[in-house]
Amino acid sequence: MSEFIKPTPMPRKYFTPTVIFLSVIALVGIIFVFARLIFGIGTVTNLSNQYPWGIWIGIDVAAGVALAAGGFTTAALGHIMHKEEYHLITRPALLTAMLGYTFVAMSVAIDLGRYYYIWHPLIMWNGTSVLFEVGICVMIYLTVLYIEFLPIVTERFIGRVNLPGLLKKYNNSVDKFLRALDRGLDKTMFIFIIAGVVLSCLHQSSLGTLMVIAGPKMHPLWQTPILPLLFLLSAISVGLPMVIFESVLTSRSFDLKPETPILAGLGRMIAPILFIYLSFKIGDMVIRQTFVYLTEFNTASVMFVIELVLGIIVPLRLFMSPQIQRSPLGLSIASFLVIFGVFLNRLNNFIVAYTPPYQFTPYFPSVGEIFVTAGFIAIEVLLFRAFVMIFPIVSVPQIPAVHKTKFSIRGAK
């Protein structure tokens, strides 16, 4: 059999100076979360009746969902388009999406005034509410992501179940259960994979529809009826850059050789997607003639130009160059710019563009808000590292490399 590159757990020392630094940030974030739970939203955040939504929604939720798009884009590429050479990037992307969406859900929860009612939308429906639709889609998608991750858990433990102490006598039955689970998942996984991609397309775009109802409260540079399309396109265009960037980072942190040929292959696909996104963004601006607002010099126009130039045009040019496509450093810089651009776009849409008719104090996130956001990101990175060490996620060459992966799409035999 040609099992040359295979996802393998990475047994390493967990604590490094970076990890310790991140843990401190995570801890401070958690303290602020407790403060919010005990004293209320008003004590910890700068939110007000003028600015009901801050960075917990704009960054943690909106940007978080967008940056977790690697999960569905690689699933579409690897499983639906059936490009086997990309199977080895689907696992890290899946893990990122799973952790990303988990924290999206947690951020929503702490931002809700009545977090303990987070289940209400499940039984209290409002079909006209965009937020309702986003909420339901995200809940189902999160479940789908957990299911998609299960085979990795079974793969890790089948034949290796080793319960401590008294539980030892259950080793056999747990093993049997895992095998049965694995077989069942193997047959049905395609259902979940397609569902995951459909759900992603739905809520990625609806996230854009969210702010449409704010109407004139939103700066005309961003307020457009095609917001859902722009959100979907930008989510698709940030998916692969996220995978590239992460893959390069993971390789560095675990001292592996970056998968340059595969990353280059991904890199080639990004330029066309970015181009489509850019054309719609410019086209929208021309049709609605909003470019007049660019002649004004204010936060909105500056942010819009940064988003457009640094976040779309520059990386588009970079991804078109063959030199960049061949170098891991070039690829990661270009990818970072796309990530930065989409991040900024979400921040702009949800916060910068939001101009309430009666404004007393402009919104700027409080220390608490910033620390909670930073803390959540830190925990995500820490968990990612832990998962990669415990579960077979990152593919490493077993014998000299030939690009062929062992696992095929589950259920597609």
Added chain:
Amino acid sequence: MANQSRRNFLKTSALIGAGLTGVSSKPAKAAPNNILDENRMGVLVDTTVCIGCRKCEWACKTAHNLSAQSIESYNDRSVFKNMRRPDDKTLTVVNEYAAKGDDQFPVDVKVQCMHCDKPACVSACIVGAFSKEKNGSVIWNGDRCIGCRYCMVACPFQVPAFEYGKAIQPEVRKCDFCFDRTKDGKLPACVEICPMEVLTYGRREELIDLAHQKISLYPDRYVNNVYGEHEVGGTSWLYLAGRDFHELQFPKLGTNPAPGVSEAIQHGIFAYFVPPIALYALFGGVMWLNKNRKQDEHKEANHE
């Protein structure tokens, strides 16, 4: 083997489709009241007679058990120095705008929820906590609310206020058109107390006629515009003024209902769940084709 999995595949896809459509019939029942009764009530506010006594603020607080100070303290006119907005403890406020010339009086404007005919808050609320009732009131149901504050993002008049200071059971507060009083045939508290008869409570349609009569009787007194007649599809509260409404800080809004565009998009994407299911089928088809193509390639490769 391959054949069987193909059949399985089709069967499961069909099942999922059926499941999703089955679900789609429910939300109609669960959706909140959004009634546009032709006899709905409204209030006409004539800002040209308001003297800024702020008795309505006091009455509103008292009627809603929101600890009001003594009624005398409301004579204090220094609050007019700053523009105020309704908040979680004050559901209505009066603002004063300085006189423009010597021959004019300052203008006082009472502010509260407009009770839109096509309310953005009702459309937006994730759990349907807001409802538009038969008598025109837009009210909030505290049992459903999860505190997401999307209603505040949506409201074009920046009305709903949130109890940021509370960790448990914070409420979204806004004028409820004194729903509990009007139910029993009483007048809204602010309307009842107003000494200058600035506020006229009545059927919205009749109020619009009345407003236009007033304008044509006293064309010098009023600008020829009833704010709320067409704004965001019409509101139950209507305003007359002697000055351009934008000078009095009424937001500039179009005549299209605030939730119009987002509901159109939403219904376009989710028309009877057809688009999502079609997308599912499409992806399924592509996956199946690609898989078979790959398998054929493998077979050929193995034969050689």
